[in-house]
Amino acid sequence: MHPARSVILFTTLSGLGFGLLFWLGIGLPKATGWIAFVFFVIAYALAVGGLLASTFHLGHPERAIKAFSQWRSSWLSREGVCAVAALVVMAIYGAGLVFLGERWAILGWIGAALSVGTVFTTSMIYAQLKTVPRWNLTLTPFLFLTLSIAGGALMAGEVSWALTLLPVAAAFQVAYWITGDTALRRSGTTLASATGLGDVGQVRAFEPPHTGPNYLMKEFMFVVGRKHAVKLRIFAFALGYAAPILLLTVPFGHWEAALAVVCHLGGVYVSRWLFFAQAEHVVGLYYGKR
Amino acid sequence: MTQLPETTTRKLGLVIDLDTCVGCHACVVSCKGWNTENYGAPLSDQEAYGADPSGTFLNRVHSYEVQPDDGAAQLIHFPKSCLHCEDAPCVTVCPTGASYKRTEDGIVLVNERDCIGCGLCAWACPYGAREMDAAEKVMKKCTLCVDRIYNENLPEVDRVPACVRTCPAGARHFGDLGDPDSDVSKLVEERGGMDLMPEMGTKPVNKYLPPRPKDRIEDQIDILAPLLAPVAEEPKGFMAWLDKALEKI
Ligand code: SF4
Ligand code: SF4
Ligand code: SF4
Numbered sequence: 001m002h003p004a005r006s007v008i009l010f011t012t013l014s015g016l017g018f019g020l021l022f023w024l025g026i027g028l029p030k031a032t033g034w035i036a037f038v039f040f041v042i043a044y045a046l047a048v049g050g051l052l053a054s055t056f057h058l059g060h061p062e063r064a065i066k067a068f069s070q071w072r073s074s075w076l077s078r079e080g081v082c083a084v085a086a087l088v089v090m091a092i093y094g095a096g097l098v099f100l101g102e103r104w105a106i107l108g109w110i111g112a113a114l115s116v117g118t119v120f121t122t123s124m125i126y127a128q129l130k131t132v133p134r135w136n137l138t139l140t141p142f143l144f145l146t147l148s149i150a151g152g153a154l155m156a157g158e159v160s161w162a163l164t165l166l167p168v169a170a171a172f173q174v175a176y177w178i179t180g181d182t183a184l185r186r187s188g189t190t191l192a193s194a195t196g197l198g199d200v201g202q203v204r205a206f207e208p209p210h211t212g213p214n215y216l217m218k219e220f221m222f223v224v225g226r227k228h229a230v231k232l233r234i235f236a237f238a239l240g241y242a243a244p245i246l247l248l249t250v251p252f253g254h255w256e257a258a259l260a261v262v263c264h265l266g267g268v269y270v271s272r273w274l275f276f277a278q279a280e281h282v283v284g285l286y287y288g289k290r
Numbered sequence: 291m292t293q294l295p296e297t298t299t300r301k302l303g304l305v306i307d308l309d310t311c312v313g314c315h316a317c318v319v320s321c322k323g324w325n326t327e328n329y330g331a332p333l334s335d336q337e338a339y340g341a342d343p344s345g346t347f348l349n350r351v352h353s354y355e356v357q358p359d360d361g362a363a364q365l366i367h368f369p370k371s372c373l374h375c376e377d378a379p380c381v382t383v384c385p386t387g388a389s390y391k392r393t394e395d396g397i398v399l400v401n402e403r404d405c406i407g408c409g410l411c412a413w414a415c416p417y418g419a420r421e422m423d424a425a426e427k428v429m430k431k432c433t434l435c436v437d438r439i440y441n442e443n444l445p446e447v448d449r450v451p452a453c454v455r456t457c458p459a460g461a462r463h464f465g466d467l468g469d470p471d472s473d474v475s476k477l478v479e480e481r482g483g484m485d486l487m488p489e490m491g492t493k494p495v496n497k498y499l500p501p502r503p504k505d506r507i508e509d510q511i512d513i514l515a516p517l518l519a520p521v522a523e524e525p526k527g528f529m530a531w532l533d534k535a536l537e538k539i
Contacts, residue, residue: 001413059407059427066404067385070292076410077385130379130490131416188489189416191354195368196484196498197308201358206365209318209350212343215421219412282487283418286352286370 001132002222003276006056011122012269014050014083015144017043018115019152021090025112027103028158036097042155044087051083075128079121086114119148126275133187134180134279143172147268154264157257159248166248166264170241173271177233184280184290194285205288220281221289232274240267292384294377298396301468302434303374303495304454305477309502311461313353313367317453321349321371321432324452329437330402334425346423348372348432349453366501369462371453372419372432373486373494374398380411380420380431388429396468396495397436402428416490439464467495 020043023029024036031039055061068084070077090111096102123144126135150165191205192198244260280290325348326333335345349371357363374391378398381389388404389411391397400411407427412420420431435451438444448455454462465474474497477483483497525533 057409059409059422060405063386063404063406066387067406067408070385070387073293073382074385074410076383076408080385125383125410128383129414131414189487193489194416194487195354195366196486196500197354197356197366200364200366200501201356204355204357205352206355207353209347209352209370210344214344214350215346215412215424216418219409219422220418281413282416282490286418 001276001279001281002219003273004057006053008269008272008276010050010054011144012050012265012272013046013053014048015119015122015148016151016155016265016268017046017048017050018083018086018118019148019150020155021047021086021115021152022112022149023152023156023158023161025090025093025108025110025115027105027108028161029156030103032097032101032103034098036094039156040090040094040098043090047083047087075121075124079118079125082114082118082121086111086118089114116145116149119144130187131282132279133183133189133282135275136187137176137179137183139172139176139179143169143176146172151264151268154244154248154261163245163248166241166245170237173237173241180278184282187282189282189285191285191288194282205286208287216283217287217289221284221287222277223289226278229274229278232270236267236270236274238267239263240271243267292381292387292389294381294391295393298376298392298468299394300466301374301376301396301495302439302465303396303467303474303497304371304434304451305463305465305467305474305483305497305499306369307461307463307481307499308366308368309461309499310459311351311367311369311457312459313351313365314458315351316456316458317369317462318347318349318351320452320456322347324435324438325430325433329433330400331423331426331428331430333430334423336424344424346421346430348419348421348430350418361504361506364501364504369453370417370419371496372398372415372434373417373492373496374432374434376493376495377491379414379416379490379492383410383414385410397434398431399433399436400429400431402426405429416487416492417494434464467497 024039024043055064067077067080071081089107093104093107093111096104120141123141127140130136146169150162150169153161153165191203195203197203243263247256247260284290322333333346337343349369352368354366354368355363356366374396378391381391381398386404386406388401390399405428407422409422411429420429423430439449441449450464454464463474463477465472467474469475478497481499483499485494
């Protein structure tokens with residue numbers, strides 16, 4: 001799949017933002033007043049910034065309001081509804097903390113649930129697609145959720161939680177990579193099943209429909225950079241998981257914390273890039289590509 | 291509404307005969323011709339006369355080489371457009387309700403005024419049947435020529451999809467695949483019509499007729515063939531010397 005920067009930025013930033021909102025919602029850290037204000041500003045900047053980035057890949061962002069209507073069937077619509085609900089609830093809860101010094105715990109819990117729900121709906125947009133076997137895995141939502149909650153713990157300064165959850169997310173990441181590598185093969189979809197010609201003999205794509213490229217080839221048949229996948233995986237793992245864990249275990253100050261967050265963000269970005277760049281859409285088979 | 295209808299009254303669709311398609315691309319051209327000036331936004335081209343031309347098409351013809359275990363390879367031309375699936379994943383993923391499947395005839399359409407151009411429906415289609423128009427930024431797909439098949443301003447013979455009307459080989463058939471007594475259903479029955487990627491669970495309405503087995507050329511082409519065997523032998527003596535000498539010059 002074509003790794004569109006807007007979508008990678010969106011899933012990376014808003015994943016982290018909603019992760020932080022989750023922790024704020026359940027009351028960790030127990031901040032009020034100005035400190036709470038700073039936390040909420042960071043969380044909203046990430047979550048809303050990510051959502052705005054995602055609208056850049058829309059052809060007609062001016063009609064985006066219509067995307068809230070089909071929540072009965074569409075995960076993308078559910079994501080929109082969930083995100084707005086989470087942002088509204090957490091804004092009320094945050095206002096209580098910042099301006100009144102009051103913690104409305106129930107509202108916080110609802111906001112936390114909606115925040116995690118938003119990340120889950122995002123992951124389901126990808127996980128639901130049978131056409132991309134590497135995404136169509138139970139591991140996909142687990143990876144998105146653990147990453148978001150672990151990253152949120154890191155942002156919230158919940159060191160012990162971060163130290164527990166980052167290794168869990170790392171484990172899901174590795175499991176996802178290993179399972180994903182064989183997903184297309186295990187899906188059973190081949191050029192033979194795509195054309196129905198497997199009974200006649202060995203099928204080979206002889207001529208594409210046009211000599212030029214088309215939307216499908218640009219959107220779904222991204223092969224550049226896959227050859228660096230192993231190096232990038234090591235990079236993503238070191239930066240996104242190993243480095244923050246190391247930084248959190250050494251004697252700890254504000255700078256280490258900031259560095260840990262930056263490393264984590266960079267690592268997750270690379271991992272998300274790979275999530276798209278490595279994903280094979282079955283339509284590639286029709287073009288003799290994958 | 292992007293929830294799929296439980297059932298549709300009819301299941302209009304195409305039956306494509308891979309045995310007779312000659313890969314002329316006439317259906318591609320007539321499809322583009324009709325659909326660029328009728329239903330919805332035009333099908334734009336980018337750099338049509340430049341070095342790297344591309345454009346939106348609702349029907350594309352691939353060609354595959356199929357190599358049987360023994361015998362000669364076959365070239366099979368393979369037109370592909372929307373299959374108007376019964377369990378259309380492209381419809382249910384659409385967040386805006388722009389994509390829908392009609393209850394009356396099962397045609398899958400996009401309401402372009404509602405489409406935000408998110409592209410998710412194209413991601414969900416296994417067949418590459420949806421293309422985002424680069425100029426209009428809305429999703430385009432085969433409409434089964436919904437503006438021809440019911441169009442009383444056209445002579446009756448033209449009330450079929452443009453590709454079907456155009457195909458010079460008679461490789462494309464249009465009809466109600468939900469009616470077991472229709473011509474297309476009988477054709478599918480008779481020729482063992484098949485689904486593409488059945489494992490995707492999309493239940494395509496369009497069917498493909500597999501190529502018929504080819505005649506086999508057994509051991510000998512012709513009884514006279516042995517008489518045509520080459521008679522040249524290795525030259526000896528003077529002729530061998532001459533042969534070598536001439537080769538050197
Ligand atoms: S062929 Fe693709 S676009 Fe057409 S109905 Fe099926 S899934 Fe949707
Ligand atoms: S591109 Fe348009 S039709 Fe397709 S899913 Fe998005 S809004 Fe719906
Ligand atoms: S017009 Fe008919 S013969 Fe020509 S490519 Fe299309 S289906 Fe095949």
